[in-house]
Amino acid sequence: MKHSFTFLFMALFMFLGLNSYAQNTPIKGKVTDAATGETLIGVSVTIKGTTNGTQTDVNGAFSINAPANATLVFTYVGYASQEKPAAQPLDVKMVAQARELQQVVVIGYGTQRKRDVTGSIGNVSGAQLAKQPVQTPTQALQGKVSGVQVLSSGQPNSSPQVRIRGTGSILGGANPLYVVDGVLTNDIRNINNNDILSIDVLKDASAAIYGVRGANGVIIITTKKGKKGPPVIAYDANFGFREAANTIKMVNRDQYLGYETDVNPSALAANAPPLTFPGTTNWYDEVLRKGFTMNHNISLSGGGDNNTYFVSASYLDDQGITKTNDFSRFTLRANNDVNITSKLKFTEQLSLTRSVENPISASSIFGNVYRAAPIVIGQDANGLYGNTSAWGNVGNPLVQLDKANNYTGANRVQGNVALDYDILKSLKFHTAFNVDGVWDNQRNYLYKFGADAGTFTTGGGNQRQDNSSLFIQQDNAYNYNWDNTLTYDKRFDKHHVTVLGGYTSEKFRYSYINGTRLNVPPISDQWYLDLGDPSLSTAIANNGDKYTRQSLIARANYDYGGKYLISGSFRRDGSSKFSEKWGNFYTVGAGWVISEEDFMKDQKIFNYLKLRGSYGQLGNDNIPSSLYIVTATSNLPYYYSGQLTEGTAIQQIKDPNLHWEITDQLDLGFEYAVLNNRLTGEVDYYKKKVKDALIQVPLPAILGSSDAVYTTNAASFQNSGWEFGLKWSDKIGKDFSYYAGANFSINNNKLTGLNGGQYLTGGGINGQYVTRTDNGQPIASYYVLNAIGVFQNQAEVSAAPPNNLGEANHVGGLRYADTNGDGKIDANDRIYAGSYQPKYYGGFNFGFTYTSFDLGADFYYNWGNKIYNGNRNARADLRDNIESEFADARFTTSRPSTSDPNVITSNTPPSTYFIESGAFLRLNNLTLGYTFPTDMVKKVGIAKVRVFLTSQNLFTITGYKGISPELIPPTTPTTNGLVNVVSSAGILGSGIDQSVYPVVRTFSFGVNVQF
Known part of the structure; x- marks a missing residue:
């Protein structure tokens, strides 16, 4: 009976089909x-x-x-x-119609046409990212999306700092959330740029769909998938080298000796041995090199009626511009879609990454590079190192590099499996299990060295390692989130309704164990803790963390006739990080496509015009999970009845009512296309208000510690500004097409409230703070003395207010303004002098294609920000090296200066003298390519061949005197990538240039081949 029914159905179908035909x-x-x-x-x-x-x-x-x-x-x-x-x-x-308006963007748990979106979303294609020879996708985002500031370091495997619409937190983590094919993560250094299909940036309250993770914006990465058709093989590669884009020009031997003779003549008489070296040591040249880099990517994609596949493998090798600082990464990706039935689809997206790194302590090494005297040799012909510590109490950075063997091997698994079931034509169920797991092995070995071990050219000094040391650590971290959503999508004549509802669950767990043992043999095959000396001190640590989140999500979008747009989302989040477990977050938005109105049909100006606006509330719970829990410390020694014993006591003061930071965000904007859609653009105004911001309030020393802090919700601040984006594209004839684009952002950050009025300080140099965060000022504003010149003679010294900050007034010394008029110079005379946060930033690009040639250029810029030259201010010894520019400009009796003092010492207080403009314009990328004619390459069985020359960071125009105006505070994630290190000190110390890793310039040749 069953077979008869099937036969009858097929016959009827064929009859109707033939009849129709x-x-x-x-x-x-x-x-x-x-x-x-x-x-x-x-x-x-x-x-x-x-x-x-x-x-x-x-x-x-x-x-x-x-x-x-x-x-x-x-x-x-x-x-x-x-x-x-x-x-x-x-x-x-x-x-x-502008392609940007027709493209589909990812909005979180779903997609939408760009023209139908009511929020502010930036989009960058994977093809744009792949053009740049950088390690991470976020580096390639620089200057491409308005409102998004990206700062990167030249250090291999470093994580760029990203700020979306300004600094959004002091303690709760200011970086955005990353979502990779549904996987929520803090770090995307494992992603191969060539695997990316697109990046969408949720800048406004539309990020509320991610609740307590969305306050700082969301960057959604979608990787490539296969397409129906025959197999396509693609191979992409580039080879080149990296070098330091800039270093600080320090003095040569003669300049240094002249300086020492003037300000520190006793040092030359007391320390004769270094003077026997006749040359000049450029310490940057000693530790830096041209580093070879290469990147290989191969992919296979295709599919049939019921399945598609995309498989890729990539290998990245970066030698690093600092000696011994190598990095390599291998990535394997498999993305597959299988139509099990006409209604049920299975999806798998998996990424496996293995990286090997030889890290260095960049701040320590480049601090010594800056300070080490040029009259000490780096390393002589016999392999002995110059004893810089015997001359100026500065470590020889070559010893630091050569006598340390650091290794970190990381394995990471990231991906998901998902099922999509069409319950009805308009109702779909989606379930996905997303996993991100990391397993790290870290090994740091320090060889024994010292003057008595025959390491240095001279005796004395304190740079030594009396016992070899081995440190080993293993990290294990995993994060999973399970998403379950129902989506109803239906059109009724001119009405289009999309409703989403769902439930998500997230769990994170991290643990580590490490140990240190001394006198481990110097043979790498014997680097085990058990082979060290058990009689010497040994340190072992074992700890971890875990937390969970549960969430209910909902979103609705309504579109009438392509003209009137309404949207709203809601998320109820539960987090184990706070005693108040649940919070509600939402967004509402509306749009009006004016160009679809009848009264716009006959006008010839706008091809497309849309007004939109959104408002919502987001959260931030990115803090350690135990900040509200009071715990007792065990094994504390104390005396009882005259005898020493051990006990347990509570030594913490914590706020049991901690809760997440709340961000209210308003966005108003319009989008347009004119001149037959050749010119498109967007304009946005936004205001982000953060309330109940988490800060660390210092506790009175009477409570037991002079540096104790109390974490609580006690601050509020806001970011407000404008964003502008333009893009022009056109074609002239058959062979020439070109484009140009630009984006420009204005941001104003200021603190609007401190509960109790207690300001926050940060950025210490020589025991004195440099920044202060207070009402009405940007976060981490410089708060320093106002340097108003240099004392020219003794009469000026005698007439000036006394300096009570450790550096007595003297001829050739800096003069400071008595701003409060109390007749003396002290900390009460400090003024606010700007901050590192730029008021204006953005980028522009242009390019063309002519026959088989293509050329593209990307620029990145910012201005209106300041940088504190902490290198100069942090001189610890009169025998420290000095900059050539300072040596030529400083005050001397024969060459008086009204702006530069004669000497800077450890007693020189923070002042406006050390503050410089941080404005810059950088040519981020320049690429010239040639595509071979199709008829030529098809003869050898190849579909497409393109070769190209590219340069990253070709030049930077800036007035800043340091290595680079692009600085990253120490707030990057740990090696494992999943544990986000929260450091208010990093945020509050932003913009202070001390011992940064140089920014790199890259030159490379590449090829794109498709079979």
């Missing part, structure tokens, strides 16, 4: 551009409701067999789709 008539026509009249080649023409279709030929003509009552659908990339009743003949005029 019999009634088909040929429909012919032509498709042209409505504005130019040019014929359009390759326009897709399909019969509505079927998959039957064809394409226009080289003359824009088409022919299709269709029923007389059929509707034909015309679609073409860059043009608005059209529907026409089947008629004979058909003359179709298609209206060009």
Whole structure:
């Protein structure tokens, strides 16, 4: 009976199909551009409701067999789709539409056309990212999205700092959330740029769909998938070298000796041995090198009717510009879609990463590079090192590099498995299990060295390692989130409704164990803790962390006729990090596509015009999970009845009512396209208000410790500003096409409230703080003395207010303003003098394609910010090296200066003298490519071959005198990538230049091959 029914059904289907086919008539026509009249080649023409279709030929003509009552659908990339009743003949005029408006963007747990979005979302294609020879996708984002500031370091495997619409937190973590194919993570250093399809940045309250993770914005990464068709093999590679883009020019031997003779003559008489070295040591040249780099990527993609696949492998090798600082990474990715039935689809996305790094202590090494005297040799012909510590109490950075063997091997698994089931045509169920796991092994070995061990050219000094030391640590971390959503998507005539509801669960766990043992043998095969000396001190630590989150999510989008847009989302989050477990977060948005109104039909200015706005509330719970829990400390020694014993006591003061930071965000904007869609743009105004911000309030020393702090919700601040984006693209003739784009952002950050009025300090130099965060000022504002010149003679010294800050007034010394008029110079005379946060930043790019050649350039800039030159202010000894620029400009009796003092010592207080402009313009990327003619490469079985030359960070225009105006405070994630280190000291110390790793310049040659 069953087989009979099946046969009858098939027969009926074939009859109806044949009957329909019999009634088909040929429909012919032509498709042209409505504005130019040019014929359009390759326009897709399909019969509505079927998959039957064809394409226009080289003359824009088409022919299709269709029923007389059929509707034909015309679609073409860059043009608005059209529907026409089947008629004979058909003359179709298609209206060009900006591609940016038609593209699909990811909005979190779903997608939407850009033109239908009511929030502020930036989008960058993977093709744009892959052009740049950088290690992480975030580095390639620099200057490409308005409102997004990216700061990167030249150090291999470093994590860039990203700020979306300003600094959004002091303690709760200011970096955005990353979502990679549904996996929530803090770190994307494992992602291969060539695997990325697109990056979408949720800048406004639309990020509320991610609740307590969305306050600092969300960066959503979508990786590539296969497409139906025969297998496609692609190979991409580049080879090149990196070098320091800039170093600080220090004095040579003669300049240094002249300086010492002037300010520290006793040092030359007391320390004769270094003077026997006749040359000049450039310490930057001693530790830096040209580092070779290469990147290989190969992928296989394709698919059939029921499955698609994308498999890739990549290998990155970066030698690093600092000696011994090597990094390599291997990544394997497999993305597969399988249609199990017509209603059920299985998806798998998996990434495996193995990285090996030889890290260095950059701040210590480059601090010594800056301070080490040029009259001490780096290393002589016999392999002995110059004893810098015997001369100026500065470590020889070459010894630091050569006598340390650091290794970190990391394994990371990231991905998900998912099922999609079509309950009804308009109702879909999605479930996905997402995992991010890291397993690290760290090994640091310090060789024994010292003057008595025959390491240095001279005796004495304190740079020594009396016992070899081995440190080993193992990290294990994993994070999973399980998403379950129902999506209802239905069109009713002009009404389009999309409703999403769901439940997510997240769990994180981290643990580590480490140990140190001395006198381990210097042979690498014997680097085990058990082979060290058990009689000497040994340190062992074992700890960890865990937390969970549970969430309910909902979102609704309504579109009427493509003109009126309404959206709203809601998320109820539960977090184990606070005693108050649950919070509600939401967003509402609306849009009006004015260009779709009847009264706009006849106007010739706007091809597209949309107004939109959104408002919502987001959260931030990015803090350690135990800050509100009071715990007791055990094994504490104390005396009881005259005898020493051990006990347990509570030694912490914690706020049991800690709760997440709350961010209210308003966004108003409009989008437009003019001049036949050749010029598109966006303008946004935003205001982000953070309340109940977490800060660390110092506790009175009477409670037991002079540096104790109390973490609580006691601050509020805001970011407000404007964003502008423009893009122009056009074509001249058949062979020449070009584009140009720019974005510009204005941001104003200020603290609006401190509970109790207690300001926060940070950025210590020589025991004195440099920044102060207080009401009405930007976070981490410089708070220093106002340097108003240099004392020219003794009369000026005698007439000036006394200096009570450790550095007595003297001829050639800095003069400071008595701002409060109390007749003396002390800490009460400090003033606010700007901050590191730029007021303006952005980027612009342009490029063209002519026949087989292509050229593209990307620029990145910011201004309105300041940098504190902490290197100069932190001189610890009169024998420290000095900059050549300072040596030539400083005050001397024979060459008086009104701006530069004669000497800077450890007693020189923080002042405006050390503050410089941080403005810069950088050519981030310049690429020239050539694509071989198709007819030529097809003869050897290749579909496409392109070769290119590219340079990253070719030049930077800046007035800053340090290595780079691009600084990253010490707030990057730990090696394992999942544990986010929260440090208020890093935020409060932003903009202080001390011992930074140089920014790198890259030159490389590459090839793209497709089979």
